[in-house]
Amino acid sequence: MRGLFVSDAANNFASIAAMHPEAVLLKEGGQPVILLPAFRFMAGDQPHVMDLLLVPFAHSGYITRLFFERKIEDRGANWNQHRVVERNWWAPSWNHVPEAMPWTKMLSAHLRAVT
Amino acid sequence: MENVITGGASHNTQPQASRGAGLDGQFFTLVNGTKVSFKDPTPKGDHILDKAGAKPAGDYVLIQLLRHGSRSVGLDETVDLRMEGTEEFRAFKGDRIFRFTLNGHSYEWGVNAIPEPELRLLCHVHSDEALVVERDGTDIDLGPNDVLDLDKAGTEHLYTEKRLITVFFENDPREIPRGTYSTQQLKQLFAVQEGYVLEYINNEGHLMPLKPEGKLRVKDGMKFFEQVPCGGSS
Numbered sequence: 001m002r003g004l005f006v007s008d009a010a011n012n013f014a015s016i017a018a019m020h021p022e023a024v025l026l027k028e029g030g031q032p033v034i035l036l037p038a039f040r041f042m043a044g045d046q047p048h049v050m051d052l053l054l055v056p057f058a059h060s061g062y063i064t065r066l067f068f069e070r071k072i073e074d075r076g077a078n079w080n081q082h083r084v085v086e087r088n089w090w091a092p093s094w095n096h097v098p099e100a101m102p103w104t105k106m107l108s109a110h111l112r113a114v115t
Numbered sequence: 116m117e118n119v120i121t122g123g124a125s126h127n128t129q130p131q132a133s134r135g136a137g138l139d140g141q142f143f144t145l146v147n148g149t150k151v152s153f154k155d156p157t158p159k160g161d162h163i164l165d166k167a168g169a170k171p172a173g174d175y176v177l178i179q180l181l182r183h184g185s186r187s188v189g190l191d192e193t194v195d196l197r198m199e200g201t202e203e204f205r206a207f208k209g210d211r212i213f214r215f216t217l218n219g220h221s222y223e224w225g226v227n228a229i230p231e232p233e234l235r236l237l238c239h240v241h242s243d244e245a246l247v248v249e250r251d252g253t254d255i256d257l258g259p260n261d262v263l264d265l266d267k268a269g270t271e272h273l274y275t276e277k278r279l280i281t282v283f284f285e286n287d288p289r290e291i292p293r294g295t296y297s298t299q300q301l302k303q304l305f306a307v308q309e310g311y312v313l314e315y316i317n318n319e320g321h322l323m324p325l326k327p328e329g330k331l332r333v334k335d336g337m338k339f340f341e342q343v344p345c346g347g348s349s
Contacts, residue, residue, distance in 0.1 A: 015285070015286050018283075018286040018338075019286065019316075019322075019338065019340065039322075040316075040319065040320045040321040040322065041321055041322045041323075042321055042322070042323045042324070047321050062349070076348075077348040078348070092348070093348050093349050094346050094349070095347065096345060096346050096347055096349070097345055097346040098345065101343065101345075102285075104285065104286070104340055105285075105340070105341065105342070105343050108322070108340055108341075108342040109343050109346045110346060111322070112342065112346055113346065115324065
């Protein structure tokens, strides 16, 4: 099972790196997390560029999480600050994005919180 | 002003002296498709026009066709017919020169309009490529019945694109005809499930959802993703 997990992570990371070539695979508590430096996305029809951190496993009471370098005013609900991979991040309250989802889709589903 | 001896396969490459005299010992070129011969390998522009029957030469514009471009030749400008890039010329009655670029290469022309088929021949554009005129926001594909109008102020800029382009849906390559698609057409093309949102990475690199009633000019290499309608504020 461990081998299968590594393979899934590798495939998932390859896909998210195809989407965002600067993606970096890191580990938090022995599990993979994905740093997306200077990721470009839209929030409320406004373009944003900031580092994102996708955590594809249960974290801080949520099934999966997406952390933002900065809080986006007037978008998302109940923003809180967290410390992950030795760095401070912001995250809105956004739950029920499944762990089994491919990482590209997981990222996109989390970005719905600010669209 | 000194005469300029010119050949030139393009503006960017050093011309090579690769053309010799014909069997009759004369140097030749084509003007409007007709062979014109000279004893002297370095005729001036007006001599070329005169020999081609474009008289008086002062009433004509002489255009030299290059591999990647075309240029006007002055009446007193010397052309070295031993150099590559001197194989073909066009003579136009008139005194104006019209300019355009294709894929960054400069072209000069002697009339204010070029039908698409002629433009395709002039610029060596393959049949599997489309000719596109740059316009802010909405570039225009030239069809076989279209005519490129060069009479407007400024220089027209064109580029070529493959007729079939490769785009990526969830990182899987898909070959589709280039063009403008509605969001609904793209969702059908990629078999996006009802209720899911189609996103793409726009020219500025932003992951961007397509609006339901939107349209998108799809370009080679464009990346699309589907957004699953899940998640919620807890």
